[in-house]
Amino acid sequence: ELSDVYFTDVNTGFVINEFGSFIWKTIDVGQTWTQYDMGALRHANTLFFTDSQTGWASGYNSTLVKTTNGGVNWFSQPYPVGNANFALYFFNANTGIAAGYGNQIIKTTNGGNLWYSVNAGVNCNFYAMSFSDNLTGYASGGNGVIYKTTNAGETWVQQQSNTSNEIFGLYFVPNTNTGYAATGLGQILKTTNGGGLWSVVYTGAGYDMQTVFFNDINNGYAAGNNGAMLRTTNGGVTWTAQSTPIQTQISKVHFENPNVGYAVGAEGMIIKTITGGFTALTNEGSIVPNAISLGQNFPNPFNPETAISFGINKDQHVKLQVYDVTGRMVSELVNQELTAGNYNYKWNAAANSSGMYFYRLTTEGFTETKKMMLIK
Incomplete structure (x- = not known):
């Protein structure tokens, strides 16, 4: 099962495998992929790069690995998170946030060499995290929980999400107060005031939605189990089903521009669109x-x-x-x-x-x- 996809530019991207220690890299817009070994990391869940050379990956068993040469070689870093980590975000090559199971949110200011806890008052198993700018971020997880920070992750305050479903996917449009969340049992949520109020904008899937990604305030995608891929062009007012070759779970979606996007999922597939998902x-x-x-x-x-x-x-x-x-x-x-x-x-x-x-x-x-x- 492929668990995450991340592109550093339109040509260069990476995909990781939840049940192995390998990462695949493309430098030609996804036409060919080269496999590299991530060493100590097993069961990789999440991936983040600050540029084409520097990136981190983490998963189960309190394991974090880092690359400084574009994914060719990886080395382990000390990592105090509990059972599993599902969310990574780095502001730059030094400062990053991680969240996972066991009420854990941790932060580093030296590129991952040392982490400290910033989870005071937090009570949640976390699945996703998104920052709208270098100060304001959100983390989501079980029982509809969403936490917000306005000081680059040093402290977190719980929000009311208007759902009790697990929130697997979370995305805030950069430099805006507009965000979207993908939940269990097929809901998609939206906020336009920085998480102060969340409303349900889609309930039709009937099965878990795993991921959400937006190119801008209006144009975005949500995907999940049973190969579900939905697209909106009006800020979530309406959603249109898209056809994909994946028939089981779509784990992550990533777009480099309004036309070119990638998705990965449970069948080991990497799929790509050059038409924004529509059959042009x-x-x-x-x-x-x-x-x-x-x-x-x-x-x-x-x-x-x-x-x-x-x-x-x-x-x-x-x-x-x-x-x-x-x-x-x-x-x-x-x-x-x-x-x-x-x-x-x-x-x-x-x-x-x-x-x-x-x-x-x-x-x-x-x-x-x-x-x-x-x-x-």
């Missing part, structure tokens, strides 16, 4: 065109989404790519075998800057390029 390419019907064609995108100008239509008159390999004004390819929308027909691709350019772009359709013996304008 659709076949527009059974009519086969007489010739290959590329339509003008609509709307144009656009912000941030536009539709690109094209037709192919026989089964063949198709590429649809987007370039900026320097000729650099910024997105490959299609690169696959398609059956004859008319197609529509919805491109979301939320991660791109304003300007002129060119989209190019390439098939057997056919190439055509058209302009489009993104205005934010």
Whole structure:
């Protein structure tokens, strides 16, 4: 079972295994993964990097390991947490917080070489932790418990979460008072005032939700058991189910930008989307065109989404790519075998800057390029 996924930039990411001592690393946007041994760590639960070289991983049996060379080598550090640790957060290479079973919240100010307790008054087995800035953070766990700190973890105050379910996933949008929580029995909670009031915004899953992640205040994902993956684009008002290959538990979700995201789970799978989770390419019907064609995108100008239509008159390999004004390819929308027909691709350019772009359709013996304008 893969238990956590963490990317330090759009190219470089890491995945850990709950029932082993290995970590997998990619440096090519998830196309290939290299396995490394984490030494003393067994049953890894959580992972955190402050940059592409420096990171920590922890799990059961009071074990913490650290790397300073991008995950190639790991060494043990002293770690006073009890049975298991499920949450790590580091502000920088020196200062970090950890939380886990046994009412434990601990802090280090020297890169993990020494930890001290900051759990006075805390009574909870913790599963998740999220900070909205370098002072304000939240930790959640059993029986619907959420604690908040406003002094970088030195002291914690319990909040009212409006649920008694275990809270497995927690995420606060950076530099805002808006946060989301994923709970047992399928609830998703939301706060807009820094945890002063939590409201239930989703109850339809019927099984545990394990993780939640937001790109901004409005656009986010929640996932859990039975392969459940939900997406919202309106701050949790409505949620749309997404199709994934994972049929059991999805443990963690991580997005590097509004389009590119990863999820890991119980079947040892690493799955990726380059369309923000939506199926961007659709076949527009059974009519086969007489010739290959590329339509003008609509709307144009656009912000941030536009539709690109094209037709192919026989089964063949198709590429649809987007370039900026320097000729650099910024997105490959299609690169696959398609059956004859008319197609529509919805491109979301939320991660791109304003300007002129060119989209190019390439098939057997056919190439055509058209302009489009993104205005934010």
